[in-house]
Amino acid sequence: MVGSVLTYVVRRIGDFIIEEAIFLRDVKEEVDRLHAELRRMECFLEDADEKREQDKRVGNWVRDVREVAYQAEDLIESFILKVKMRRQWRRGYNVRSMLCACVPCELITRHNFGRDIQLLRVRIDDINKSRQTYGIVDLGAGSGEKNYVDERVQRRRRANLHASDSDVVGFEDEKKIVLKLLFSDSVKRRSVISIAGMGGLGKTTLAKEVYKDSQIKSHFGFCAWIDVSQKYKDLELLQDLVQQISRIEREELGKMTRKDLEVKLDQSLKAERYLIVMDDVWDNEVWKIVGPHLPDIGNGSRVLITTRSLDVARSADSSTPPHEKRFLNEQESWELFSKKAFPYEDARSVCSGEFEEICKEMTGKCRGLPLALVVLGGLLSKKERRVIVWRSIAESIVWQHDEEGQLCMEILALSYADLPHHLKWCFLYFSAFPEDFEIEVQKLIRLWIAEGFVKDRAGATLEQSAERYLEELVQRCLVQVAAWYDIGTERCRMHDLLHELSISQAKEVGFFYCCRKPQDSALPYSSLRRLSLHQGIEEYISQRHSTPRLRTLLGFNFEGSPMGFPLNGLKMIRVIDLEGGPIKLLPKQVGDLIHLRYLGLKKTRIKSLPLSVVKLSHLQVLDIKGTRIAQIPSGVWTIKALRHVIIPDAVEPQRIPGSLSSLQVLETAKAGDWINSHLHSLTNLQTLRIKGIRGSYHQVLSASLPMFSRLTTLELAGESIPASLLTLSSLEYLHTMGLLGQMESPLQSQAVSYQWPSNLCNLTLWDSGLVQDPLPSLGKLSDLRVLLLLRNSYRGTEMACPHDRFPKLQTMRLEYLGELEQWTVDYGAMPCLRTLMINSCKKLKMLPQGLKGLASLKEFTLLNMPSEFYSRVKKEEGDDWEKIAHIPSITVNRQKIT
Numbered sequence: 001m002v003g004s005v006l007t008y009v010v011r012r013i014g015d016f017i018i019e020e021a022i023f024l025r026d027v028k029e030e031v032d033r034l035h036a037e038l039r040r041m042e043c044f045l046e047d048a049d050e051k052r053e054q055d056k057r058v059g060n061w062v063r064d065v066r067e068v069a070y071q072a073e074d075l076i077e078s079f080i081l082k083v084k085m086r087r088q089w090r091r092g093y094n095v096r097s098m099l100c101a102c103v104p105c106e107l108i109t110r111h112n113f114g115r116d117i118q119l120l121r122v123r124i125d126d127i128n129k130s131r132q133t134y135g136i137v138d139l140g141a142g143s144g145e146k147n148y149v150d151e152r153v154q155r156r157r158r159a160n161l162h163a164s165d166s167d168v169v170g171f172e173d174e175k176k177i178v179l180k181l182l183f184s185d186s187v188k189r190r191s192v193i194s195i196a197g198m199g200g201l202g203k204t205t206l207a208k209e210v211y212k213d214s215q216i217k218s219h220f221g222f223c224a225w226i227d228v229s230q231k232y233k234d235l236e237l238l239q240d241l242v243q244q245i246s247r248i249e250r251e252e253l254g255k256m257t258r259k260d261l262e263v264k265l266d267q268s269l270k271a272e273r274y275l276i277v278m279d280d281v282w283d284n285e286v287w288k289i290v291g292p293h294l295p296d297i298g299n300g301s302r303v304l305i306t307t308r309s310l311d312v313a314r315s316a317d318s319s320t321p322p323h324e325k326r327f328l329n330e331q332e333s334w335e336l337f338s339k340k341a342f343p344y345e346d347a348r349s350v351c352s353g354e355f356e357e358i359c360k361e362m363t364g365k366c367r368g369l370p371l372a373l374v375v376l377g378g379l380l381s382k383k384e385r386r387v388i389v390w391r392s393i394a395e396s397i398v399w400q401h402d403e404e405g406q407l408c409m410e411i412l413a414l415s416y417a418d419l420p421h422h423l424k425w426c427f428l429y430f431s432a433f434p435e436d437f438e439i440e441v442q443k444l445i446r447l448w449i450a451e452g453f454v455k456d457r458a459g460a461t462l463e464q465s466a467e468r469y470l471e472e473l474v475q476r477c478l479v480q481v482a483a484w485y486d487i488g489t490e491r492c493r494m495h496d497l498l499h500e501l502s503i504s505q506a507k508e509v510g511f512f513y514c515c516r517k518p519q520d521s522a523l524p525y526s527s528l529r530r531l532s533l534h535q536g537i538e539e540y541i542s543q544r545h546s547t548p549r550l551r552t553l554l555g556f557n558f559e560g561s562p563m564g565f566p567l568n569g570l571k572m573i574r575v576i577d578l579e580g581g582p583i584k585l586l587p588k589q590v591g592d593l594i595h596l597r598y599l600g601l602k603k604t605r606i607k608s609l610p611l612s613v614v615k616l617s618h619l620q621v622l623d624i625k626g627t628r629i630a631q632i633p634s635g636v637w638t639i640k641a642l643r644h645v646i647i648p649d650a651v652e653p654q655r656i657p658g659s660l661s662s663l664q665v666l667e668t669a670k671a672g673d674w675i676n677s678h679l680h681s682l683t684n685l686q687t688l689r690i691k692g693i694r695g696s697y698h699q700v701l702s703a704s705l706p707m708f709s710r711l712t713t714l715e716l717a718g719e720s721i722p723a724s725l726l727t728l729s730s731l732e733y734l735h736t737m738g739l740l741g742q743m744e745s746p747l748q749s750q751a752v753s754y755q756w757p758s759n760l761c762n763l764t765l766w767d768s769g770l771v772q773d774p775l776p777s778l779g780k781l782s783d784l785r786v787l788l789l790l791r792n793s794y795r796g797t798e799m800a801c802p803h804d805r806f807p808k809l810q811t812m813r814l815e816y817l818g819e820l821e822q823w824t825v826d827y828g829a830m831p832c833l834r835t836l837m838i839n840s841c842k843k844l845k846m847l848p849q850g851l852k853g854l855a856s857l858k859e860f861t862l863l864n865m866p867s868e869f870y871s872r873v874k875k876e877e878g879d880d881w882e883k884i885a886h887i888p889s890i891t892v893n894r895q896k897i898t
Contacts, residue, residue: 007421009069010038012452013076027079027110030117034072037124041065064127066509070529071120074549077572079113081594169339169370170332171206178210178323182275182302183219190296192287192303194313197325198477198495199412200371203306204279206325210304211277220302221272229280230418234258234289241265241276241290262293273299281307282418284315291316308415310475327368336370337363340377354387362394367496412501415478425453426469427478430494431506432514432532432554438482438491441470443577443600446621446644450575450598451552461710462643463664463686512552532556548572551595555581562605567593579603579623591615602626602646609633617641624648625668645669649691656682667715671697680704689715713762762786765793772796779805779829791816797843801850803828815839825850832856839863846872847880859889 013035181193195203210216211225224244226237238261239253245268256264276294278286287305294303307313313322328336337359338347351359362380366372383389419427426448433439445466448454457465470492473479482493494502506512512530525531530552552575562584567573573593577600584605590596591612596619603626613619614635622636623646632647634654644665647653652670656678663682667689675690675697682688685708693701705711761783765774773796778787785808797819803826810832814820820841825848833854838844840863851857862873872880873890875897884890890897 008425008452009073010035012073013038027113027117030114031076034117034121034124037121038069038072041124041128061127061130064130068120068123068127070510070549071123074572075113075116075120077595079109081571082109168205168209169336170328171202171209174206174323174326175209175213178206178304179213179215181320181323182210182304183215185300188298188300190294190298190301190303191320192305192317193320194305194307194316194322195325196307196310196313196322196477198369198498199308199415200369200497201325201327201477202370203308203325205370207277207279207304207306211275216275219273220275222269222274223277224274225277225279227279228282228286230282232286235261237286237289238262238265238293242268245269245274265293266295269301270295270297274301275304276302277304277306279306281305281312281316282309284312287312287316308477310477311472328370328373329368330363333363333366333368333373334360337366337373337377340374341380343381350385355385355390358387358390358394362390365496369495369497372497409497409501409504412497413505415476416501416505419476419478422453422455423469423472425451425511426473428502428506428511429453430479430499431502431512432530432552433494433499434516434534434556435496435499436493437556438493441490441492443623444492445470446623447575447577447598449643450620452574461664461686530554535559551575553577555579558582571595574598576600577623586610588612594618597621597641599623609636611635614638620644620662622646624651653678675704676700680707683707684710686710687713689713764788764790766790770794770796773799775799775801775805782807784809786811788813789815789817792818795819797821799823801825801829801848806830806833808832811835813837813839814841817841818843820844823848825854827853830854835859837861837863838865840865842866844869847883849883851883852886855886857887859891860884860887861891863893865893 013031178193178195181191195206197203211223216223222245224241226240226244228237235258238258239250239256242248242256242261242264243250243253246264248264253261274294276290278290281287291303294301303316305313305316310322310324334347338351341347341359342350359380362376363373366376380390380393383393416424416427429444429448429451430439445463448466448469449462454462454466454469456462460468470479474481474492478498479492479494482491503512503514510527510529512532513524513528514532514534516534525547527549528547529549531547531550532554534556546569548569548571550570550573553570553573554575555578558578558581562582564585564587565578565581565583567587567589570593572595574595575598576593576596577598579600579602581604583601584607586601586606586609588610589612590599590610591614593616596616598621599613599616599619600621600623602623605628606624607628609624609629609632611633613622614633617639618641619639620641621644622642623644624632625646625648627648629648630650631654632651636642636645637653637656637660640660641662642660643662645663646665646667647669649668649670652672653666653674656674660682661684663684665687666682666685667687668691669689671690671692671694679700680703688708688711705714762785763778763781764786765788770793774789774794778784779801784806787806787809788811790813794817799820799822801824806829809830812830812833812835814823815837816839818841821843822845827850829850831854834856836851836857836859838861842865844865846869851860862870870892872878873884873892875881876885
């Protein structure tokens with residue numbers, strides 16, 4: 001990980017050279033040399049990082065490199081701070097006194113900086129020379145293979161293939177799903193079935209259960225299983241496959257060229273239908289090596305892949321959705337745990353009362369992860385069976401407690417080790433959040449950008465790049481989608497064991513420290529760079545801990561009386577987020593925090609912002625939503641770096657000059673004269689939410705919206721919204737459109753001929769008063785994924801989905817459509833629909849027959865409907881039950897049915 005630390009610092013220094021050129025002009029040569037020397041050290045760090053666990057000498061060298069990298073960052077930021085502060089101070093003096101007082105000071109500052117740079121370079125030279133002492137001279141000169149994989153971990157993981165059948169729990173339903181895909185007569189082509197999920201979830205065990213099923217041997221003429229893992233060689237993969245299929249001796253295989261192996265593989269598999277299992281595939285290259293030589297003669301041959309990456313799964317076969325391995329439920333978790341904790345006994349007879357409560361508490365901490373349950377059960381099976389002993393373990397589960405626990409963490413750590421540097425920073429950032437915390441995705445993205453983790457990418461904004469980072473972590477099964485709302489993935493979380501891994505790794509390299517309880521005073525406050533207060537901000541403030549190197553301060557779980565927040569000693573701070581805290585006052589010195597990028601005061605008790613905030617020239621995010629602030633200093637709108645401004649809906653922007661070229665998000669602003677004078681200049685907006693719109697602003701809105709070519713989310717709420725806003729052909733770039741408030745006139749006949757934005761992904765209509773069925777025209781939108789027809793959005797009595805409409809629609813809600821009586825869905829419509837809600841459509845007579853054919857539909861919710869309608873969907877008895885019986889999750893009037 002120290003390689004990532006150094007890479008981050010090297011990038012930060014490179015950014016400083018560009019961003020702060022005016023302040024570093026006189027010392028640029030020294031900074032450039034330091035930058036170059038740190039870059040030269042990077043090539044040694046990857047191998048050193050991997051060997052530090054096995055060799056303490058290497059570990060010492062790695063720590064030295066990390067410390068010198070941090071010192072370099074501190075030194076440059078301190079110099080910039082001093083120069084900036086001095087220039088701000090002298091603005092109040094006349095030119096002569098300024099020259100007399102300040103020129104010698106600047107010379108002294110530059111001289112001291114140059115001296116410190118020299119000392120730091122001497123330190124770097126000493127560290128480089130010490131590589132020979134530590135025996136790491138040749139690091140970075142290897143073959144380039146992925147040497148960080150511990151063979152012991154791989155051997156132990158593969159040993160699961162020979163696990164006892166009695167240890168397998170909760171796989172039967174998923175086994176049936178995979179077998180059905182393998183045996184499907186409707187798919188004659190050679191298809192790839194993928195089982196995807198995080199490490200320790202049981203992908204290999206499920207594949208093993210499928211592979212050894214008695215039906216497999218009778219259905220497939222050839223069957224082969226190959227272990228891939230992170231460390232593989234092209235030739236060995238091909239040799240392994242050919243040996244299993246053709247029974248050629250290993251010695252003879254060794255004489256065959258790669259071309260010989262490829263030809264032999266292709267020829268051998270053309271004879272019969274085959275099944276190839278490729279276990280633990282980490283990258284797309286594996287499929288490129290093997291895939292082209294697995295023939296497809298239309299006889300129903302199959303390839304089964306297990307992988308931690310959804311991207312790998314989709315790359316192998318884009319037309320077959322991967323099977324995402326689920327976590328065990330509560331009952332299954334208890335069954336698996338019991339088999340390991342009480343291997344020769346009946347758990348019901350030996351585990352009851354308080355003892356059972358302790359066990360249930362511990363199994364809950366495993367969150368349905370089979371590997372963790374097996375490790376925990378195995379650990380406890382060796383412990384004295386006394387309540388006090390098991391209670392102690394329950395209160396402080398340490399997964400590295402024994403060899404098996406260490407193995408559990410090492411298996412999970414393989415996914416972390418495989419991450420590129422920039423994703424490692426993002427992964428470790430999750431260590432800052434409390435356990436089980438659901439993180440708002442947009443907030444996380446803003447934090448990453450403010451921290452400097454996100455690289456510029458041609459043709460994309462920083463926000464889009466950050467979204468890609470998060471998507472990749474999700475695809476690698478390191479981050480879970482916690483809540484899927486109407487406009488996409490809104491919250492995410494991390495499995496407890498992965499969260500524990502992020503905490504241990506972050507602490508080891510000084511990336512993040514967490515204060516989890518008020519009395520936690522053991523933290524090295526003076527050297528902290530990032531601090532997360534899960535509790536005890538009052539303690540932190542009252543004790544006035546000195547944190548001169550602090551870059552990030554996050555706070556959670558606040559309690560206590562309102563208080564001010566002192567900023568003394570936080571000169572280097574870049575990120576402050578105290579959402580929900582008891583903070584009532586921000587001191588005027590906030591303007592001295594010249595490195596501040598992110599100021600998050602959401603839901604605090606602050607009533608005003610000090611005037612000095614206008615001096616925060618690097619501020620990217622200002623989030624004061626849910627505060628008591630009614631007005632902000634007008635100078636805030638002159639800060640060119642602003643990207644996200646989230647304000648209470650009572651705040652009316654006073655002045656928004658055209659210089660805000662970086663502004664991406666403005667929400668939730670109160671309508672005012674700024675709409676007429678400056679809205680048209682905010683052409684880079686991606687999200688715009690305005691409250692309190694009056695008729696006088698409609699013309700300007702109609703004229704301005706065509707300029708917003710990057711707008712993806714629009715919400716307009718107020719007294720009235722004219723129908724003309726819905727007929728703007730210039731909205732062709734709009735991806736998300738929310739319309740709140742009563743229309744001045746219904747769209748009526750315009751609905752049929754209206755040209756909807758072609759790239760629309762998310763559409764919400766509310767009080768739009770449509771009188772003609774919008775579904776035929778909306779269904780032509782090839783990218784539409786979310787459709788919400790809410791209160792009074794449609795006044796007609798009938799709606800119909802033709803057979804070829806809504807090809808990508810995933811979420812649909814029909815709410816408070818008071819006149820709707822009949823809804824039909826033709827076969828072939830909405831093939832990707834996953835979630836459907838019908839709420840308060842009181843005149844609707846029955847469910848569409850077409851719902852029966854929606855195989856992808858996973859959730860159906862019915863709310864606030866007449867009693868006679870509920871009787872139609874009564875389980876196994878109602879007239880409409882057969883239409884929805886195939887849906888896994890059905891909720892009727894807030895009662896879960898399936």
